[in-house]
Amino acid sequence: MTAAALVLEDGRIFRGEAFGSVGSCMGEVVFSTGMTGYQETLTDPSYHRQIVVATAPQIGNTGWNDEDDESQRIWVSGYAVRDPARVPSSWRSRRSLPEELDRQDVVGIAGLDTRTLTRHIRERGAMRAGIFSGDRLRSDEELIAEVAASAEMVGADLAGDVTTTEPYVVPAEGQRRFTVAALDLGIKSNTPRMLAERGIETHVLPLSASMDDLLAVSPDGVFLSNGPGDPATADHAVELTRQVLDRRMPLFGICFGNQILGRALGRDTYKLPYGHRGINIPVIDAETGRVAITAQNHGFAVEGEPGERFDTDFGRAVVSHHCANDGAVEGLRLLETPAFSVQYHPEAAAGPHDAAPLFDSFARLMSEAR
Numbered sequence: 618m619t620a621a622a623l624v625l626e627d628g629r630i631f632r633g634e635a636f637g638s639v640g641s642c643m644g645e646v647v648f649s650t651g652m653t654g655y656q657e658t659l660t661d662p663s664y665h666r667q668i669v670v671a672t673a674p675q676i677g678n679t680g681w682n683d684e685d686d687e688s689q690r691i692w693v694s695g696y697a698v699r700d701p702a703r704v705p706s707s708w709r710s711r712r713s714l715p716e717e718l719d720r721q722d723v724v725g726i727a728g729l730d731t732r733t734l735t736r737h738i739r740e741r742g743a744m745r746a747g748i749f750s751g752d753r754l755r756s757d758e759e760l761i762a763e764v765a766a767s768a769e770m771v772g773a774d775l776a777g778d779v780t781t782t783e784p785y786v787v788p789a790e791g792q793r794r795f796t797v798a799a800l801d802l803g804i805k806s807n808t809p810r811m812l813a814e815r816g817i818e819t820h821v822l823p824l825s826a827s828m829d830d831l832l833a834v835s836p837d838g839v840f841l842s843n844g845p846g847d848p849a850t851a852d853h854a855v856e857l858t859r860q861v862l863d864r865r866m867p868l869f870g871i872c873f874g875n876q877i878l879g880r881a882l883g884r885d886t887y888k889l890p891y892g893h894r895g896i897n898i899p900v901i902d903a904e905t906g907r908v909a910i911t912a913q914n915h916g917f918a919v920e921g922e923p924g925e926r927f928d929t930d931f932g933r934a935v936v937s938h939h940c941a942n943d944g945a946v947e948g949l950r951l952l953e954t955p956a957f958s959v960q961y962h963p964e965a966a967a968g969p970h971d972a973a974p975l976f977d978s979f980a981r982l983m984s985e986a987r
């Protein structure tokens with residue numbers, strides 16, 4: 618056993634043993650309450666620069682397979698778990714979780730009290746932290762100083778780190794009904810897959826794409842993906858979105874995309890105390906009162922009140938969805954321009970499928986705009 622410590626910026630230290638790679642990592646410490654889907658979580662680019670704490674005590678039971686990655690690599694900076702599986706068991710598993718963490722040089726910690734850690738984050742808020750093991754484990758003072766010198770999540774411009782360098786196309790399954798230009802701020806593989814199932818061909822474009830790049834693919838609609846970092850930094854994407862709205866091109870955004878649409882409509886974003894991360898988060902549709910159980914992973918939110926209607930440069934808009942737990946904005950819809958977005962994850966990887974019909978709503982918007 619190699620000793621490891623998770624050190625928080627407020628000086629609190631949790632001790633355990635090294636899990637995955639030995640060394641050190643820095644990031645914002647956040648907790649995720651999903652009991653399944655750790656492979657999708659770890660490979661979700663939105664977790665770039667975050668140390669994820671699994672509240673589910675046993676992690677790694679189904680190993681690591683070659684099918685469920687949401688991107689090319691693991692993006693979390695570190696992983697903290699209570700009780701790792703000794704022996705993974707799944708017919709799809711190719712290797713164990715710690716083997717994969719080690720293969721990708723991802724530093725983790727196991728055996729720490731994740732319940733106390735989660736309660737601490739819930740009370741004090743998500744904050745900077747580091748995991749240290751091997752020769753990176755030094756005196757408490759040195760470790761706390763190292764964490765205090767690391768980068769904050771507020772003001773972090775991270776989508777450029779995760780976006781594709783080259784455009785690529787994910788073809789429609791069967792007959793192509795629509796073409797979508799997707800701005801890649803950290804897109805997960807399951808999004809183009811779910812669009813493809815609906816006859817949509819997706820052109821995934823780098824974050825630096827211009828309006829001309831978008832128009833070059835003759836899209837029926839534009840998609841804004843999820844992604845890491847502080848939405849207050851995403852000025853280029855906000856400007857591009859304003860141009861898309863100006864042209865009345867159908868637009869759909871997820872998570873970071875919801876925050877970008879919010880900013881394009883003149884709203885500010887702010888940091889939630891500890892965010893929403895899990896796969897059973899209840900969201901209320903303000904119009905119908907219906908609740909959807911959703912997958913979520915966000916630390917920031919758009920300012921607004923449940924059901925609020927407001928004026929924008931593109932006509933009237935409504936806060937279409939909000940979180941049943943804390944009332945945070947979970948969706949926006951324009952009433953006079955074909956655009957909507959949600960703060961949660963209809964691509965649901967991993968997660969419940971209540972929100973999947975939103976991809977059908979996007980297809981409907983594109984067909985109405987023809």
Ligand SMILES: NC(=O)CC[C@H](N)C(=O)O
Pocket residue numbers: 663842843844845846847848871872873874914915916917918
């Ligand atoms: N999953 C996402 O798109 C997250 C958006 C943003 N980085 C946030 O934390 O709020």
